[in-house]
Amino acid sequence: MKVAKILQIGNFPPPICGWAIHTQAVQHALHQRGAVCTVLDIGPGRRLRQEEPGCTPMRGAFDYLFKLISYRLRGYTFEPHVNGDSWKGYLLALAAVLLGRFTGKPAILMFHAGPQQQYFPRKKGLWSVAFKLLFAASGAIVCNLESVKCEIEKYGVPKTKIHAVFSVDYPQEKIPVPLPEATEQFLEDHEPRLFSYTLFRPEFTPEVLFEAVAQICQEFPRAGLLIAGPREVPPDITNLIKHWGLESKVLISGNLAHDQFLTAIQRSDVFIRTHLRDGLCASVIEALSLGVPVVAAEDGIRPPSVITYHPPEAPMLLAKLQQVLKSSDELHSRVQPPKLDGNLDTEISLLLSVANGETR
Numbered sequence: 505m506k507v508a509k510i511l512q513i514g515n516f517p518p519p520i521c522g523w524a525i526h527t528q529a530v531q532h533a534l535h536q537r538g539a540v541c542t543v544l545d546i547g548p549g550r551r552l553r554q555e556e557p558g559c560t561p562m563r564g565a566f567d568y569l570f571k572l573i574s575y576r577l578r579g580y581t582f583e584p585h586v587n588g589d590s591w592k593g594y595l596l597a598l599a600a601v602l603l604g605r606f607t608g609k610p611a612i613l614m615f616h617a618g619p620q621q622q623y624f625p626r627k628k629g630l631w632s633v634a635f636k637l638l639f640a641a642s643g644a645i646v647c648n649l650e651s652v653k654c655e656i657e658k659y660g661v662p663k664t665k666i667h668a669v670f671s672v673d674y675p676q677e678k679i680p681v682p683l684p685e686a687t688e689q690f691l692e693d694h695e696p697r698l699f700s701y702t703l704f705r706p707e708f709t710p711e712v713l714f715e716a717v718a719q720i721c722q723e724f725p726r727a728g729l730l731i732a733g734p735r736e737v738p739p740d741i742t743n744l745i746k747h748w749g750l751e752s753k754v755l756i757s758g759n760l761a762h763d764q765f766l767t768a769i770q771r772s773d774v775f776i777r778t779h780l781r782d783g784l785c786a787s788v789i790e791a792l793s794l795g796v797p798v799v800a801a802e803d804g805i806r807p808p809s810v811i812t813y814h815p816p817e818a819p820m821l822l823a824k825l826q827q828v829l830k831s832s833d834e835l836h837s838r839v840q841p842p843k844l845d846g847n848l849d850t851e852i853s854l855l856l857s858v859a860n861g862e863t864r
Contacts, residue, residue: 508539508859511575513600514585514614515547516559520762521701521733522786523547523585523616526670531558533852539859542580544571546596548735568596572603581609581859586638588617588624589707589781594634601641610643612858614670617652618805621781622707625655635659644858646670646851648784649805667854669847670784677763679770687730687764690755691771694728696829699772701733701765701787704741707780709801711744715818718748720825727829730772731756732765770794774828777801780815789842797835799824809840 512531515524527543534541543559546568550561562568572582582604586597597613604611617624626632636659639645645661647653648670656666683691691697698717702708717729729750735758745754760768765787769775775791777800782788784805791798792807799821802812811828813820828835 506860508534508856509578509580510534510539510541510583510612510855510859511580512541512543512583512585512614513546513596514543516543516545516549516553517762518549518759520759520765521547524549525762525786527585529848530852530855533848534855537852537856539856540580542575544568544575546593569599572600576603576607576609581643582611583614583855584611585614585616587615588621588635591623594623594638598634598638598641601638604643605641610641610858612855613638613642613645615645615647615652615656616670617647618782618784618803619649619651619655620803625658627658632659644854646854651805667851669850669854677766679763680767681763683764683767684757684760687755687757687760687768690728690730690757691768693726694753695726696724696773696832697771698727698729698774698776698825699768700729700731700776700778702731702778703733704738709778709780709816710741712816712818712821713776713778714744714748714750714754716821716825717753718750719818719822720829721750721753723826724829727753729754729776730768732758732760732768735759766790766794769796772796773832774799774825776821776825778815778821779803782806792839793841795836795839795841797828797832797839799828807840807842809838811835 512527514527516527517524531541545559545561553561582600584597584600586593601611623631624635639659639661645666647668650668653666653668704710721727737756769791775796775798777788780801782803788798798810800806800810800812801815806812811824813824
C-alpha cells in the first residue's frame, strides 16, 4: 500500500499560536494514521530553528523554492496554510499550489481566514483575481467556518471542493503547571489579572488595549495585564506603555509553552482579544473552555458568551472590562464552553484522500 506523504507549509512551535498548534496536531494525527508528514516552517520561529526530524525552516525565497521542488520530487503533496491578511503568506501559498498543479499533484489549501480579512473577500480588483487563482489551482480547500466556505464559493469554486472541517480540537495538557518566575511573581502581585495574547501589529490595536487598561488601573490600583505572544517589544510600544504609566502594570512575557499559556488563562480574571479580523480563534475557545470570561472585538463570529465590544474605540473596550470586573462571579458562572465538533479525524481523512488521489 502506497504511503501518503504530506508537506505542511505554515507555522510550527515554537512560538505557540493557534496555527502552530494546529499544524503540530495534524502532523501527529497523520503519523498515527501511517502517513509521512513534514513541516516546512515559514513562521517567526524559523529564524532560530535548526533542521530537525519532521520540520525544516525556510531560509529565504530561493531556499523555499528549492525545498518545494525537492519535496515534490520525493512525492509529497503540499498543504500550504494561508489567510486573507498577509500578501507574503499568499505568495508563498500560491507558489506551492501552482507547483503542485503543474506537476500533477494539486495541493490541499488550509485557509485560516475569517469572513472579513484585509484581502478577502473581494468582489473585484487585484485581490479578487488573486484568490480566485489560488482557489482554482488547489485540489481541495479546508476552511474553519461555514460562513467562510460561502464566501469562497462566490469565487466560482465548486461546493464539493471546499470543506469546513478545520479542527480546533487540540490536545489539552494537564494544568496547572509552574510558570516562569517573572510571570508567577506578576500574577501574585496583581489583582484583578487581565491576560491577552497580542502581537504588536495594527490589527491587534495595542493602543486601544493600553488606553483601556490604564483606565482600569485607575479603578483597580492592583490590576495588571499579562501579555503573551511577542518576543520583542518595539520602541513605539515601550513609549506607549510609558505614556499611560503602565510600566509596573504590564508584563510582556513573550512566548509561553502551551500548558503554561493555559495555566495563565486559568489564573486570570478576564481574557482579552483585540484582534479585528479573527477567524476561529483558538485562544478565545481555550479561555471559554476553562471558564474564564472573554472580552473580544466584535467580528461577527465570536462564540456564545463572549462579551464583545465595537472596535476600535478604547472606551468601548473599557466599558466591557468594567462590566466583567465589577460582576466577576456572576459572569464567570455564565461562561459557556463552546460546542465544537471533533473534526480532526475528518480533516485527516480528507488530507489522506487528496494525497492518495481519491478526492479532487
